[in-house]
Amino acid sequence: MSTLSEERPHIDPQNADVPRPEYPRPGFVRDDWLTLNGTWQFAFDPGDSGLERGLVHAELPGTIIVPFCPESELSGIGDTDFHAAVWYRRTVRIPEDWQGRRPVLHFGAVDHDATVWVNGREVARHSGGFTSFSADLAGVARAGEDAVIVVRARDTRQGPQARGKQSDRYDNYTCLYTRTTGIWQTVWLEPVADTHLGRPRITPDLAAGCFHLELPLSGNRKGHHIRARLTDEQGTVAEGSVAAHLDLAPRLVLAVPEARRRCWSPEDPHLYEIHLEVVDGDGTVVDSARCAAGLRSVTIEGKQVLLNGHPVFQRLVLDQGWYPDGLMTAPSDAALVRDIELSLAAGFNGARLHQKVFEERFLHHADRLGYLVWAEFGDWGAGTGASAGDTHQQTIGFAAQWLEAVERDHSHPSIIGWCPLNETRQELHDRRTTLDDATRALFLATKAADTSRPVLDTSGYSHRVPETDIYDSHCYEQDPDAFRQLMAGLDKNEPFINPQDEPGDTEWSVAYRGQPYFCSEFGGIWWNPDEAAPDDGSRNTSWGYGERPRDEEEFHHRFAGLTGVLLDDPDMFGYCYTQLTDVFQEENGIYRFDRSVKLDVTRVRAAQQRPAACESAAEGVE
Secondary structure (H helix, E strand, C coil): CCCCHHHCCCECHHHCCCCCCECCCCCCECCCCEECCEEEEEEECCCCCCCCCCHHHCCCCEEEEECCCCCCHHHCCCCCCCCCEEEEEEEEECCHHHCCCEEEEEECCEECEEEEEECCEEEEEEECCCCCEEEECCCCCCCCCEEEEEEEEECCCCCCCCCCCECCCCCCECCEECCCCEECCCEEEEEECCCCECCCEEEEECCCCEEEEECCECCCCCCCEEEEEEEECCEEEEEEEEECCCCCCCEEEEECCHHHCCEECCCCECCEEEEEEEECCCCCEEEEEEEEECECCEEEECCEEEECCEECCEEEEEECCCECCCECCCCCHHHHHHHHHHHHHCCCCEEEECCCCCCHHHHHHHHHHCCEEEEECCCCCCCCCCCCCCCCCCCHHHHHHHHHHHHHHCCCCCEEEEECCECCCCCCCCCCCHHHHHHHHHHHHHHHHCCCCCECCCECCCCCCCCCCCEEEEECCCCHHHHHHHHCCHHHCCCCCCCCCCCCCCCCCCCCCCCCEEEEEEECECCCCCCCCCCCCCCCCCECECCCCCCHHHHHHHHHHHHHHHHCCCCEEEEEEECCECECCECCCCECCCCCECCCHHHHHHHHHCCCHHHHHHHHHC
16 A cells, blocks of 8 residues: 555545545645535526626526536536536635735536636636646736636537547437536636646656656746655655756656665555655745655566566456446545445456546546556547548547646556547548548657557557557457457467458458557446346347346356456456446446446456466566
């Protein structure tokens, strides 16, 4: 377990009773802050005419509980229709003791296009429903005075937009679910000095035994410098200082003495703490913050992905991060922790965070608990289709939003890979398409933003980047023997590639080139023990993959058989089973949607806990 003191949520003491009161940015912590979660004025704007009708300056007729979206029960509204635009309003007093500092307004996430006004002045615009943004309120709101905050969020039903798993119909169907509109993560304020730190980029360097720090500033000031101190449970490990005016983003290296080196891993998720200070020419500390850091490496050797130089078979589960009452918003911080603990109890050691950019507190808990994570963008909503025509419509906004996520989450050691796209299905032919360009652009942008982690160009289906670090497929064959035949061939560099090799199928992907390979979606066994299979073979109201098992014993036989195929392949570095929990009508989770037990989890765990072939081979070599 981590020694990091922020294990306990850092809660705003003045607002401990509001929903989600814990500090929303645990990887970059300042002591002074104010949560704005709780009751806001609210109005639907079905005609998106609120600006013309003067809603920037008007009281709103309804109320909502932030940070929950209006479609959710926890918002106090629960209206699941389509909403072209929604409006929020709240008056907040800027604390008196923030005098002399700049108030900054933060939004964890607003779906999809947000405009923010404070005291009648526009202070921010942001496009993208999954990523955070901020507004500097200097000159607009002052300490000891009221600030009237107004937010409009637009969420169009038509056109290309990164929606993830939000349904494009009124009802949920198959693997698409109730939509989220507007604010759905914490809103908060913090004060900063004129010269203050931006979010640091912390990159571990295991070979050299150090951390590389990139320290962006709001502005370079002659005479200022930045101090950094690395600590563990024994005290100070390393210290450093750098001038704040010679480089746009000053850099520091904190070397860890060999006796104090402790690698982050699933078995020992050790976190150091980094204390940062901006000091002016008089020696006064004008800004300070603390960050978590894990010393670990991710490397590729042949077909294996190594963690700290050793193969760790990635027993991943697909986690979509939906909740019955909060939809994409966890009802509590404890719910985030519980999801990780449930996954670990079932024998998984990590997750593919599917079609959603998870909130920072989830990643913080993954860091603490040694939980391996593949981070993904919620890119569905750009159009799909297997025809030769160019039906994909990824816009440049997809790249902007994805890079915001990569930048925000760079310093989390639990993230061991990036994947910007999912199931981008399209025939491969001799005409360049938007999908070709978008896939390559997102891959290269991700590699440019982070050289320390592998990048998968797309999860399943249409691989379009020959040099992608990782190659994968999705396969929901339910018979273990047939699944084994499909997965065979990796040792000959002839892995299973979507689509299945059947008469009439066309190629969707560039050729496999010997990269590490895994089946990143499989299983999805449809199982609801309370709903008997209909006599006519229909599925009632639930949905899953393949024929429903006749009983729980058949479920376990199938699960063990499918996972065994992948565990037994010495060239396979991992897998991702679909999925952790049921989500609405999609009833193929290890747990129910409310996280209660629906089958014998100890047997699920036992099926996964034997050493994988790649792990056994490595032990033999050692």
